[in-house]
Amino acid sequence: MRGLFAAVMLMGIYSFLGASWMLLLDAPDVAFTEASVGAGISTILALATLALTTRKAKAPARRPALPLLIVAVTGAALIYGTLDMPHFGDPEAPASNYPHPSYVERTEHDIHVPNVVTAVLASYRGYDTLGETVVIFTAGIAVLVLLRGSRKRRPTGGGGEDAG
Amino acid sequence: MTDHTILRVVSKLLLPYVLLFALYVQFHGDYGPGGGFQAGVIFAAGFVLYGLIFGLTAVRRVAPARMIELVIATGVLVYAGTGVATMLMGGNFLDYDALNSAHPSTGQHYGILVVELGVGMTVAAVMIAVYSTFAGRGRA
Numbered sequence: 001m002r003g004l005f006a007a008v009m010l011m012g013i014y015s016f017l018g019a020s021w022m023l024l025l026d027a028p029d030v031a032f033t034e035a036s037v038g039a040g041i042s043t044i045l046a047l048a049t050l051a052l053t054t055r056k057a058k059a060p061a062r063r064p065a066l067p068l069l070i071v072a073v074t075g076a077a078l079i080y081g082t083l084d085m086p087h088f089g090d091p092e093a094p095a096s097n098y099p100h101p102s103y104v105e106r107t108e109h110d111i112h113v114p115n116v117v118t119a120v121l122a123s124y125r126g127y128d129t130l131g132e133t134v135v136i137f138t139a140g141i142a143v144l145v146l147l148r149g150s151r152k153r154r155p156t157g158g159g160g161e162d163a164g
Numbered sequence: 165m166t167d168h169t170i171l172r173v174v175s176k177l178l179l180p181y182v183l184l185f186a187l188y189v190q191f192h193g194d195y196g197p198g199g200g201f202q203a204g205v206i207f208a209a210g211f212v213l214y215g216l217i218f219g220l221t222a223v224r225r226v227a228p229a230r231m232i233e234l235v236i237a238t239g240v241l242v243y244a245g246t247g248v249a250t251m252l253m254g255g256n257f258l259d260y261d262a263l264n265s266a267h268p269s270t271g272q273h274y275g276i277l278v279v280e281l282g283v284g285m286t287v288a289a290v291m292i293a294v295y296s297t298f299a300g301r302g303r304a
């Protein structure tokens with residue numbers, strides 16, 4: 001498929017599907033993030049990139065035999081890896097026991113907040129979330145510096161060929 | 165896209181609700197799904213929609229680049245400042261119990277609310293800034 005517009009749309013649809021899986025797994029917070037960031041903003045940014053560059057991918061210069069082999073082997077390894085994973089909804093699974101269930105029990109007493117995810121994110125793991133916020137801050141500043149800096153150097157550059 | 169009447173009218177109708185929903189997700193995050201990250205992105209999505217329909221100049225009029233940069237930094241400062249405030253009030257860094265020592269759980273409520281606000285500000289401003297820099301590149 002050479003049409004990048006269709007590729008971006010497929011990515012957005014896949015993201016929405018991912019959000020629905022998260023919802024089925026009882027993780028509405030993650031589903032929310034996936035739908036808004038993955039399907040929403042990422043799609044818009046990819047479309048904005050298309051508007052700056054081109055809507056058609058170049059034909060590959062070489063035959064895709066080696067990449068295809070690597071993808072197939074990696075995919076097989078990943079599927080092999082899932083064979084050892086616990087069954088869906090298994091109460092003994094590590095995902096059900098780590099972080100320790102006492103977070104769920106203690107949140108009601110410690111914080112009086114019904115949404116345990118928020119309690120863990122903002123209070124029990126407040127340092128981590130501060131770190132994440134700083135990561136977003138740093139990434140945003142980096143993008144601004146990169147994009148604005150290159151515009152100043154080449155005031156007439158339309159960003160046509162290298163904006164990807 | 166400024167000459168599409170239907171798009172203009174529909175997006176104008178939708179915009180207040182997008183922003184209102186973002187605020188709901190932001191401040192209701194302790195009770196329902198959501199929180200600062202999601203709210204920030206939804207809030208930014210409102211600006212992106214506005215930019216798509218009414219053009220980047222309109223967005224820059226509402227949210228000047230200088231202000232957006234300030235909000236990016238302010239969000240992180242609000243978060244870290246909450247930690248410093250809890251230290252000044254005798255607790256550990258980001259230990260919200262100290263915000264209201266008589267009722268630790270109330271302190272936790274305040275702390276989570278303020279901290280999530282900081283997250284939301286930074287996320288929303290970063291998304292708006294990244295979008296408007298991306299969209300502004302083509303016409304430089």
